[in-house]
Amino acid sequence: MEAEIKEQNEQQAPPPRLPRPEWLKAKIPGGTGFARLDGIIRSHKLHTVCEEARCPNMGECWNLGTATFMILGDICTRSCGFCAVKTGRPDYGLDWDEPRRVVEAVEMMNIRHAVITSVNRDERKDGGAPIFAETVRLIHERVPNCKIEVLIPDFKGSEEALDIVLGSKPDILNHNLETVPRLYRTVRPQANYQQSLEVLSRAKQKGFVTKTGLMLGIGERTEEIKEVLKDARAVACDIVTLGQYLQPTKDHLPIDRYVHPDEFKMLKEEGLKMGFRHVESGPLVRSSYHAAGQV
Numbered sequence: 177m178e179a180e181i182k183e184q185n186e187q188q189a190p191p192p193r194l195p196r197p198e199w200l201k202a203k204i205p206g207g208t209g210f211a212r213l214d215g216i217i218r219s220h221k222l223h224t225v226c227e228e229a230r231c232p233n234m235g236e237c238w239n240l241g242t243a244t245f246m247i248l249g250d251i252c253t254r255s256c257g258f259c260a261v262k263t264g265r266p267d268y269g270l271d272w273d274e275p276r277r278v279v280e281a282v283e284m285m286n287i288r289h290a291v292i293t294s295v296n297r298d299e300r301k302d303g304g305a306p307i308f309a310e311t312v313r314l315i316h317e318r319v320p321n322c323k324i325e326v327l328i329p330d331f332k333g334s335e336e337a338l339d340i341v342l343g344s345k346p347d348i349l350n351h352n353l354e355t356v357p358r359l360y361r362t363v364r365p366q367a368n369y370q371q372s373l374e375v376l377s378r379a380k381q382k383g384f385v386t387k388t389g390l391m392l393g394i395g396e397r398t399e400e401i402k403e404v405l406k407d408a409r410a411v412a413c414d415i416v417t418l419g420q421y422l423q424p425t426k427d428h429l430p431i432d433r434y435v436h437p438d439e440f441k442m443l444k445e446e447g448l449k450m451g452f453r454h455v456e457s458g459p460l461v462r463s464s465y466h467a468a469g470q471v
Contacts, residue, residue, distance in 0.1 A: 252295035355391060357400075390417070
């Protein structure tokens with residue numbers, strides 16, 4: 177009986193965490209320069225996806241003049257299996273002072289490439305698109321030399337919401353496919369692969385530089401990754417980022433495998449052959465990694 181109980185417990189237990197390989201170890205951000213930048217973020221009551229997603233490149237990017245600001249609050253209406261952002265239904269409306277605070281932080285941090293992203297606000301018909309547009313407009317107005325990339329949600333397929341964002345004229349329209357279609361139900365249960373491709377397609381048809389990204393090591397197969405890259409090129413996507421998925425907490429999806437740097441290199445070569453104008457591919461790559469060199 178005890179043996180049966182032990183066997184059942186072993187079957188129910190989560191898989192053990194894989195030891196992290198050497199190529200995935202990043203330097204912890206620190207120093208007076210980093211502390212000053214972090215202080216600016218906190219004093220302006222802003223959120224950065226750098227911190228929320230526990231990005232390993234945060235210190236490097238901030239010091240190089242790139243930062244990803246997460247607008248529309250810190251509660252997301254979706255429950256993606258990979259994401260550390262809080263899930264729930266926001267009990268607050270749009271914060272129309274937020275764009276001003278973002279722009280002040282961009283100025284004070286000497287940001288040369290600002291990435292503006294957000295939580296999903298599916299409780300709103302416009303998905304919060306007007307705050308995206310106002311943030312981009314103010315950066316254009318007050319920091320004209322700063323390039324602006326918007327990393328947007330799918331807005332539940334709303335072309336009207338997408339047009340509100342595009343009307344502010346960002347330099348890059350980024351929407352991440354995140355993973356292969358087979359894994360969407362687990363990884364992005366409230367999203368739709370074809371709908372995400374349509375976001376990229378609509379932006380490209382309107383003349384914008386488009387970008388997408390994938391996490392690797394979450395259960396996909398290499399051939400599936402190549403098929404997604406082909407799909408992205410079929411809608412004329414310009415830029416793609418490929419990076420290793422890192423499990424933020426034990427309650428999130430486990431890491432299926434650590435993808436070797438050689439595979440990332442191979443996928444970069446494949447992507448360039450397909451016609452992407454830029455492929456950022458490596459274990460520590462995230463959506464905004466080296467973004468300033470991709471415009």
